[in-house]
Amino acid sequence: MANAPHRGGDKREDGLALDGTALVWRHLSVAPAGVPQPVLTDASGEIPRGQMVAVVGPNGAGKTTFLRALVGLASFRGELWVHGEPWHRARWRIQMGFQPPAATFVGQTVEEEMAIAVATRAARTGEPPPDRPKLDGELRRWMQTVGLHVPVNRPVDALSGGEMAKLAVAGALASGADILLLDETQAELDPGARADMRAVFQGLARSGRTILLVTHDMDDVLAADAVMVIREGTIGKPMPPRDFFYGWGERVPCDDLGFQAPYLVQVARDIRAATGADFAPLSEREFVEGWRDAVAGAIRRGGARRNSSAVEHLV
Numbered sequence: 001m002a003n004a005p006h007r008g009g010d011k012r013e014d015g016l017a018l019d020g021t022a023l024v025w026r027h028l029s030v031a032p033a034g035v036p037q038p039v040l041t042d043a044s045g046e047i048p049r050g051q052m053v054a055v056v057g058p059n060g061a062g063k064t065t066f067l068r069a070l071v072g073l074a075s076f077r078g079e080l081w082v083h084g085e086p087w088h089r090a091r092w093r094i095q096m097g098f099q100p101p102a103a104t105f106v107g108q109t110v111e112e113e114m115a116i117a118v119a120t121r122a123a124r125t126g127e128p129p130p131d132r133p134k135l136d137g138e139l140r141r142w143m144q145t146v147g148l149h150v151p152v153n154r155p156v157d158a159l160s161g162g163e164m165a166k167l168a169v170a171g172a173l174a175s176g177a178d179i180l181l182l183d184e185t186q187a188e189l190d191p192g193a194r195a196d197m198r199a200v201f202q203g204l205a206r207s208g209r210t211i212l213l214v215t216h217d218m219d220d221v222l223a224a225d226a227v228m229v230i231r232e233g234t235i236g237k238p239m240p241p242r243d244f245f246y247g248w249g250e251r252v253p254c255d256d257l258g259f260q261a262p263y264l265v266q267v268a269r270d271i272r273a274a275t276g277a278d279f280a281p282l283s284e285r286e287f288v289e290g291w292r293d294a295v296a297g298a299i300r301r302g303g304a305r306r307n308s309s310a311v312e313h314l315v
């Protein structure tokens, strides 16, 4: 990595602004461990703090390799900054979740697992290890943050898949990480547990953490603040999910990649085509409000008469 002198908050001579960013990379080339040929070449981009970013792309595009580079498990060339600091100084702020989470647990029980995470943080920061009441309080706080409601003495291998996923995130937070990388860690969960985890990630993003979620699940993309497409050796600029699902002109990134849009988006596209309205909802609430406006607008413009069968069908 290039060794440019820098302190967080500065703006460099080349105009690179690091304020408010969780990750910045410039001219990054990444190769999996032991592989001479890079999978990603000369990539530049950034991710602001406090966002949940869905990372999507075809199989073998380099999503995992990119995430592994961020935690030092794949070699890279180029510049990488973490919260405005050179990567080698601030890499501890990044933690990657693996699948299955159970494979990475060290403790026997929930309590042990969390205590180890807290001890790891204390060792790194030099803070004194918390006494028993403090540890209990912290443990409860992290479990509350991720919505993990189980007795603390439960063995980790007795947890459900959803509970394990939550414990892995709670442990990462307790260890001091505030940039979480999740590589299809939700793939094995049932729809309810996935929805739960999505809500956890959204909550963490709102509280200033940054989440990179590699996923093939379009409902994750719908819930994200931004979508980053990795394909053909390149990392795309993060885009709003609205652009990903509704596109610009003829091109719709979701369709280009061969993903099936969520049902809500499919129906909204039909309404858009039938009414000509600028109708691009990402949630049920936006759908209901936008649908009302779209149909009312179409009726006002007489579009409903021209497209009467389509609108009647939608109504």
Ligand SMILES: Nc1ncnc2c1ncn2[C@@H]1O[C@H](COP(=O)(O)OP(=O)(O)OP(=O)(O)O)[C@@H](O)[C@H]1O
Pocket (backbone or CB within 6 Å): 032, 033, 034, 035, 039, 057, 058, 059, 060, 061, 062, 063, 064, 065, 066
């Ligand atoms: N250890 C390795 N040795 C050789 N090639 C590797 C290694 N790890 C990854 N690759 C190759 O690098 C490319 C990118 O792999 P990567 O796992 O990053 O893709 P991905 O986008 O995460 O794919 P998927 O969606 O299938 O998980 C693939 O062609 C893969 O075969």
